Each structure stands twice: as structure tokens, then as C-alpha cells.
Amino acid sequence: MLLRPRPSLLRALAPPPLTRACVPSRRTLSAAAEAAGTASAGDAAPAPAAPRKNARKVAPPPREVVKTALFLPPGVERDAAVTADMVIPGSNIVVGPYAGDARVKEAEFVKSSARARDCPKDDRPEFAVLGRSNVGKSSLINALTRRKEAALTSKKPGKTQTINHFLVNKSWYLVDLPGYGFAAASQSARMDWSSFTKGYFLNRDTLVGVLLLIDASIPPQKIDLDCANWLGRNNIGLTFVFTKCDKVKKGKGGRPDENIKVFQETISGLYPDPPPWIMTSSVTGLGRDGLLLHMSQLRNYWDNEAV
Numbered sequence: 001m002l003l004r005p006r007p008s009l010l011r012a013l014a015p016p017p018l019t020r021a022c023v024p025s026r027r028t029l030s031a032a033a034e035a036a037g038t039a040s041a042g043d044a045a046p047a048p049a050a051p052r053k054n055a056r057k058v059a060p061p062p063r064e065v066v067k068t069a070l071f072l073p074p075g076v077e078r079d080a081a082v083t084a085d086m087v088i089p090g091s092n093i094v095v096g097p098y099a100g101d102a103r104v105k106e107a108e109f110v111k112s113s114a115r116a117r118d119c120p121k122d123d124r125p126e127f128a129v130l131g132r133s134n135v136g137k138s139s140l141i142n143a144l145t146r147r148k149e150a151a152l153t154s155k156k157p158g159k160t161q162t163i164n165h166f167l168v169n170k171s172w173y174l175v176d177l178p179g180y181g182f183a184a185a186s187q188s189a190r191m192d193w194s195s196f197t198k199g200y201f202l203n204r205d206t207l208v209g210v211l212l213l214i215d216a217s218i219p220p221q222k223i224d225l226d227c228a229n230w231l232g233r234n235n236i237g238l239t240f241v242f243t244k245c246d247k248v249k250k251g252k253g254g255r256p257d258e259n260i261k262v263f264q265e266t267i268s269g270l271y272p273d274p275p276p277w278i279m280t281s282s283v284t285g286l287g288r289d290g291l292l293l294h295m296s297q298l299r300n301y302w303d304n305e306a307v
Contacts (some may be wrong), residue, residue, distance in 0.1 A: 018053075069268075070094050071276035074296075074301040088290035089279035090245075095293065098300040102292035105169050105215055107145035111211055113266040114164040114202040119175075120165050125302050126173035126206050130197075131213030132223060133179030138284035139168065140213065141174055144292060163200055173206075181223045201236050208302045209237040215278065216242040216256035220263040228267060237298075240277035241291065246284050 070082055073096040082120050088091050113119045142148050145168065164176040177197055201207070210231060214224055231238050240263075245256045260279065268274075276294065280287035 006295075008120045023039070047240050067276040068092065071274055072096070073276075073297050074305075076296075088278065090280075090287050090295060091290055091294070092274060092296050093276045093278060093290070096297055099297040100291055100300050102289065102296040104109060104145055104292065107147055107166055107174070110165045110167045110173070112164050114162055114196070116163065116196055119163055119200065119204070120173070122206075124167070124172055124206060125208045125299050126165070126175050126204075128175040128177055128204075128210045129199070129213065130177045130210050130227070131179060131241075132181045132215065132221065132244075134177065135213045135215045136282055137179060137213055140211075140280065141176055141242065143280075143282040143285065144174065145286055151166070163196070176245075180227065181221075195237055198230075199233070202234065208295075209239060211241045212238045213241045213243050214263060215244055216259050217244040217247040219259055220266055224263075224294060225266065229270065231272065231280060238275060239291075239294065240275060241287075242277065242279045243299070244281065244282040245279040245286055273283055 011189075016171040069092060070076060070087065071093050072080065072082075073094060075223050076094055076299075080094075082094050088095060111120055129141060131137050145166065161178055163178075166172055166174045166176070177200070180197075201210070212224070212228060212231065215221075228238065228240075242256070242260050242263075245260075247256055260277075264277070270271070277293065278287050278291050280291060
């Protein structure tokens with residue numbers, strides 16, 4: 001019997017008003033990062049100097065409270081005072097009590113499915129990777145798993161035409177979905193891909209959330225906004241993953257940070273509460289650990305709250 005996540009997790013990621021569990025304990029990013037194994041030996045802080053005799057005790061400076069549009073994950077109260085060290089760098093995502101071990105120890109290709117009903121039938125949670133063709137889906141999967149052969153990249157966008165499952169740590173799936181909006185594909189092929197992709201979204205009980213990839217090196221695209229709208233209307237949780245944040249394309253308008261700002265302003269009227277977003281680059285590794293940490297807290301909440 002498949003597990004179905006509680007609706008509150010989907011509401012926490014989709015446009016309807018958020019409803020979150022009230023768990024009093026909260027973890028800072030530094031604590032969660034330690035659990036995720038992201039710190040290296042060279043990052044260790046130097047040992048504090050021995051206190052001088054009769055030295056006056058100085059109170060630590062107050063931590064700055066972040067007041068921007070933040071995504072509060074399950075377990076963090078709506079009125080919580082969020083400080084900068086609780087937010088994943090390059091994102092609006094607060095680290096909550098469900099964050100855990102985010103390390104990828106192993107990843108293996110399991111199956112390609114031509115139809116949603118042919119996907120693996122077990123109770124493991126999964127994250128779907130979706131985006132416009134050539135947005136960097138395969139590169140992101142390779143970066144997350146640190147296996148160049150996990151999702152082979154291609155110079156021909158639109159090559160992925162099946163639903164591909166990759167098993168991570170023998171406990172959860174990354175799912176590579178066909179890209180949308182590739183002009184060189186036939187109209188009938190694009191319709192077929194859209195049809196079985198939507199069937200996957202609407203019938204996959206183990207889907208924790210969608211990583212909707214947005215190319216930050218170009219201005220916002222209508223097709224991405226349409227996709228986000230469709231996911232929202234169907235109450236499917238999503239995280240905006242901005243890719244190619246290391247690139248500036250001449251003649252195509254704007255720097256990545258400027259394009260991201262315009263995109264956020266464009267969708268702000270569609271969401272009563274801000275959806276999670278994070279900046280990434282498969283070239284520099286920007287955002288990799290933070291995205292895995294974000295996924296760990298959603299996955300752990302799903303594991304604990306599933307019925």
C-alpha cells in the first residue's frame with residue numbers, strides 16, 4: 001500500500017494559504033549543516049583564546065532578524081523571529097526542525113518509464129525535476145548526485161522523453177521528467193510528453209515536491225509561469241530552482257540576480273505566501289548543499305507525517 005503525504009505538506013509548497021505544524025524547537029543552518037556533513041575539516045573555527053583575568057563579559061551582538069519574504073518549512077511557526085543564520089544562503093528558505101542528514105552517499109539509475117503507471121511501485125518519497133528544455137535538468141541531477149553519468153547531458157535539448165527514476169541512498173528518488181517547450185520537437189510529441197507528465201503529477205502518491213527549474217541567465221519566460229500556474233492550480237508543491245546563476249548572456253537582458261528579482265515580482269501576485277526558491281549553478285556548485293538540505297526537511301516531514 002502506498003503512503004500518501006498529508007495535505008499540509010502540499011499546502012506548504014503550493015499557492016493556497018499555508019498551514020504548518022507548530023513545533024517549538026528550531027534548528028539553525030549551522031546546526032543542520034553539521035548534521036548534513038557539509039562542513040570540512042578546513043572549515044573548522046579556530047579555538048577561542050583563553051579569557052583574561054578580570055576581563056569584562058561583553059554580551060554578544062543581537063542577531064539580525066530577517067524580514068524578507070521567507071519560506072517557512074513545516075515545524076516553523078508563522079510568527080517566528082527568523083535570523084540570518086537560519087536561512088539557506090542564496091535562497092528564501094528557512095531551516096526548520098525536520099532538516100537532517102542531506103548527504104548523498106550513493107545514487108543509481110533504476111528505471112525509465114514511458115507511462116506514469118509504469119513508474120516504480122514502492123513507498124519511497126520522491127522529488128521530480130521539471131523545467132524547460134535546455135534549462136539544465138540533467139546537469140543539476142549530476143551535480144546533486146555527484147555522478148556525471150547519472151543523468152547524461154545532451155547537446156540536443158528535448159532528448160529526455162521518458163520518466164527516469166534515480167534511487168538515492170536506497171531511500172528516496174530523484175525523478176528526471178521530459179523538458180517542455182522545445183521548439184524543435186513536433187507538436188504531437190510535445191502534447192504526448194505533456195499528457196503523460198501531467199498524469200504522473202496527478203497520480204503519484206509518493207511525490208513530495210517538484211523542483212521547477214528556471215534559467216536565471218535570461219528574463220522570465222511565459223512558459224515557465226504557465227507551468228508554475230498549472231502546478232499551483234493542482235495543489236502540487238514546488239520549489240523554484242534558479243539555474244545557471246554563474247552566467248551572464250550578452251544581448252539577452254539582465255544579470256541572473258536581476259532576472260530572478262523580476263521573476264519573483266511577476267509571481268508574487270499569484271502566491272499568498274512566498275514559495276521556496278534557491279539559486280544554483282552546476283558549474284560552481286552554488287546552492288547544491290542548500291538544496292539538498294531543503295529537500296531533507298521536506299522528505300523527513302513527509303516520512304513522519306505520511307498516512
